[in-house]
Amino acid sequence: MWESVLEVLQNVCQDGSIADQKGLASSLISKMESFEFVFVLHLMMKVLGITNELSNALQQKDQNIVNAMALIDTVKDRIQDLRDNRWDELLEEVRSFCDRMYIPVPNMEDKIPVRGRSRREEQWITYYHHYHAEIFIAVIDLIAIEMNNRFTETTTELLTCISCLDPRNSFSRFHHAKLLRLAEIYYDDFSIQDLQVLKEQLHTYIHDVRRCSDFVECDDLASLAVKLVESRKHLVFLLVYRLIELALILPVATTSVERSFSAMNIIKTDLRNKIGDEWLNDMMICYIERQVFETIDDEAILVRFQNMQNRRIQLPLH
Incomplete structure (x- = not known):
């Protein structure tokens, strides 16, 4: 374009x-029509292309944590490969684009004054240093640092352990040792005695749910928790259910938490700072689940609203 x-x-x-x-x-x-704009544009296309699948995976409501964790390692490797081996390739792409669009390409050995410094101080750097070190390396290192800060070893381990609770494909990702490790991470919620009980309870739990046809349709942790409560098995496998509860309240386990906070910031503005909890909750549901509400006919909503109580006027249905 x-x-x-x-x-x-x-x-x-x-x-x-x-x-x-x-x-x-x-x-x-x-x-x-400047070389720097074209260079930054191509660099960001490279970076966003590398991170696109991971970004989409983390924003899905029914995200697969195992796949997301695998993508994190892949993105980190590709970012490092871009830094170490793809500079010449990027520079050639930018030069080729500039030639087609008649944009002047600077000589990388020519010197320019340091940004933020007066020419009188005679501090000069080459175009090569400016584009390679100050832009290319700086941008990639910043992204790598952010990736490492957001996905530390502890977070990675936590997500991997949580993924073992996934009920899809007949609980194919169930891993006894990793679920015990998950309980150990939450040492405030599981005593030493609880860990001993959980060790055997996990074996009984996985045999029971795999034999029960009620759990075949479960495709995420939320539906698994609902089914456990409906079948009263949450009282039988109390410690396993506690693990599931902890996994469900983690923002890293589901994007719905982040979406809810974003919606609250949009709805509860300075002009609505005294809005009640019930009204706020109703408005947030309508905003967050707007795709569901789009499927409901407006007339049905008007009729229901009209019938809630006697009103001075009749709402127009058409």
Whole structure:
């Protein structure tokens, strides 16, 4: 869409009626037709292309934690490979694009003044150092640091252990030792005696749920918890159910928590800071589950609202 965007900006410059808009469009054309803009654009396309699948996986409501964890390691490896081996490839792509679009390409050995310094101080660096060290390496290192901070060894271990509770494919990911390790991580919730009981309870639990047809349709932790309660097995496998509860309340285990907080920040603004809990809850449900509400006919909602109590006027149904 490069040429299309430039064409639109040129039209704004020629036909725009507001001087500020024409000036902004002219400035954007100059920036887009600079080597640095093209370089940053191609770099971000590389980075976002590497992280795209992981980003999508972590945003899914029914995310597969095992797949997400595998993607984390893959993304880290690809980011490191980009840093170590893909500089020349990226630079060649940028040069090729600039040649096609008639954008001047600087000589990488020429010198430019250090950003943020006066020319009088005579501090100079090469274009190569600027693009390679100050942009390419700096951006990739920042992403790598963020990845390591968000997905530490402890977090990775925790997610891997939680994935062993996954009920899909007849509890195929069940792993006795990792679930015991999960209980050990939550030492405040499981005493030494609880761990001893849990060690045998896990064996009984997995044999029981695999033999019970009621659990065949479970496809996530939430549905598993519901089915355990419905069958009253949460009272039998009390410690296993406690593990499931802990997994469900972890923000890293489901994106619904993050979505809920985002919705609350959108709904409860400064003008609505005195909104009641019940009203806030109702509004958040409508916002978070808007895809469900889109399938409901407006007339059915109006009728139900009208019948809730006597009103001075009748709401129009059409």
